[in-house]
Amino acid sequence: MMEPKEAYDIERMTSTQNIQHELWPLDEIDPKKAKFPCCIVWTPLPVVSWLAPFIGHVGICREDGDILDFSGSNFVNVDDFAFGPVARYLQIDRKQCCFAPNLGSHTCKHGYKHSEFGTAITWDDALQSSSRYFEHKTYNLFTCNCHSFVANSLNRLCYGGSMSWNMINVAGLVLLKGHWVDATSVLRSFLPFVLVLALGVAMVGWPFVVALFSFPLLLLVWFILGSYCFKTLLEC
16 A cells, blocks of 8 residues: 555645646746846835935736736736836746645645645736735835735745745845846936935035935834834734
8 A cells, every 4th residue: 555655745746747837938038028027126216216225116027027016005016117117137936936736736845834825826826816915905115015015925936935035035135136127227226326425425424424324224124123023013
């Protein structure tokens, strides 16, 4: 008689093979048409990015390349990226996601926890579930924002075997591994900050530099505390 564990392993392997077979090839990334299949995308925010250039607006893209982004209360944009064209992008490897149509087909270590949070059988299925969830959420830059939406999607996908995606590590992922679209995107992201810095130093002096760098530092401390120490602060 076949051992239960062996039967489970065979069933899991078969399910995994079927899932991998469904990962059809993606189209090429096309910045001119704003098509970024299975990518996390980033663009600078007006005023906020002028003071802290590493802070911006993020979205996540469907398999056809259309961008989804949580840009207002009860509203998820589709193929109309708020705050301007994409400046930076990172394509996600779907093979590092867990597509589990049933409990026995999980490829991640979380199993029941993943099922309770919400699983997906395809990439687009996860994004659609997150969109429906955030269509009933109030947007707040400090507690429930575009990064929350992307983190929720990655948790549904259990990307990288993790269900601990939050504002901080989503921002870090794009910041450290993202690719610039072109030189103009770099200029658009940093030039306003340089101008504000130069103007502030010319008019106020070096105390302005201290004040300017205090703003992103305070934001960083807030998001770190909310993400890792007082998680209820940033519940979305």
